[in-house]
Amino acid sequence: MSDAVIPPALKPDELGPDTSPVAYDADSTGSIAYVTLNRPDYRNAQNSVMTYSLDAAFRRAVDDASVKVIVLRANGKHFSAGHDIGTPERDFDTFYDNSATLYWDHTNRGGGDQRLARETEVYLGMCRRWREIPKPVIAQVHGACIAGGLMLAWIADFIVAADDAFFSDPVVRMGIPGVEYFAHAFVLGPRRAKEILFTAERFTATQAADWGMVNHVVPRDELAAKVDGIATSIAEMPQLGLALTKKAVNICEDQMGLRNSMDSVFGWHHFAHSANAEAAQGDSLGGMDAKSMKASAKPAATPDRPSQEQR
Numbered sequence: 001m002s003d004a005v006i007p008p009a010l011k012p013d014e015l016g017p018d019t020s021p022v023a024y025d026a027d028s029t030g031s032i033a034y035v036t037l038n039r040p041d042y043r044n045a046q047n048s049v050m051t052y053s054l055d056a057a058f059r060r061a062v063d064d065a066s067v068k069v070i071v072l073r074a075n076g077k078h079f080s081a082g083h084d085i086g087t088p089e090r091d092f093d094t095f096y097d098n099s100a101t102l103y104w105d106h107t108n109r110g111g112g113d114q115r116l117a118r119e120t121e122v123y124l125g126m127c128r129r130w131r132e133i134p135k136p137v138i139a140q141v142h143g144a145c146i147a148g149g150l151m152l153a154w155i156a157d158f159i160v161a162a163d164d165a166f167f168s169d170p171v172v173r174m175g176i177p178g179v180e181y182f183a184h185a186f187v188l189g190p191r192r193a194k195e196i197l198f199t200a201e202r203f204t205a206t207q208a209a210d211w212g213m214v215n216h217v218v219p220r221d222e223l224a225a226k227v228d229g230i231a232t233s234i235a236e237m238p239q240l241g242l243a244l245t246k247k248a249v250n251i252c253e254d255q256m257g258l259r260n261s262m263d264s265v266f267g268w269h270h271f272a273h274s275a276n277a278e279a280a281q282g283d284s285l286g287g288m289d290a291k292s293m294k295a296s297a298k299p300a301a302t303p304d305r306p307s308q309e310q311r
Contacts, residue, residue, distance in 0.1 A: 040076025
């Protein structure tokens with residue numbers, strides 16, 4: 001473990017426009033809440049402090065009757081590099097009261113039990129909780145949106161991306177079948193999902209829009225204005241109507257198998273962790289870390305720069 005001091009997660013009334021690792025602000029009307037990932041020095045990698053602070057921000061927006069729409073965005077060069085697997089503030093062994101699930105404390109368990117308890121709460125449980133937020137959520141994405149960053153974007157109802165945004169889920173390099181919130185086949189379609197998982201190759205915002213994952217792609221300097229325009233339009237609708245409509249679409253998605261599929265793949269995800277831990281290196285991440293994952297990343301294919309397979 002690192003010797004870095006891990007701060008407590010922020011509570012709803014402690015959040016502000018500049019607070020870290022999550023900031024909270026609203027527009028002049030109070031109808032649009034801005035929830036901002038604010039750990040830019042680490043490319044907004046998600047440790048537990050960020051996760052629980054993010055949950056507090058969402059709770060604050062839900063509890064505020066004047067808020068009609070929530071915008072999830074990020075400070076710094078990137079939306080999110082994914083789960084924290086190597087910063088000085090990695091807090092895997094730190095206790096936090098569960099918010100998303102009724103499960104036992106992971107810190108006094110070991111091995112696969114510890115990983116399952118923590119990831120049931122912090123990864124799958126939190127994302128499912130946020131997907132059910134009864135107010136529309138727009139993800140405003142720029143720069144890198146990698147692995148756990150995809151999970152954050154996928155819980156949103158809309159994704160609006162800058163033209164500099166890129167996406168990937170490279171965890172198959174760890175021998176693991178994708179991130180915990182396994183929505184890949186639903187947001188990308190089965191064949192594109194297999195392609196991005198099998199190759200670990202990045203894909204661009206334009207590709208994501210073509211495949212149906214992203215709603216709009218705009219120049220980086222127009223991103224905030226585009227999101228604000230959509231949010232303002234949504235905010236004119238009745239709040240209960242928005243909540244019921246969101247519930248209706250989510251129910252349809254679940255009836256198509258999203259929730260059951262996630263439960264099944266989450267089991268294979270943890271089998272892979274345990275298989276890695278039993279192997280010679282004894283590492284549940286298959287010997288990979290943040291540096292090696294970054295070094296192995298393949299850039300997104302563009303018309304001017306074909307993919308590895310096209311060369």
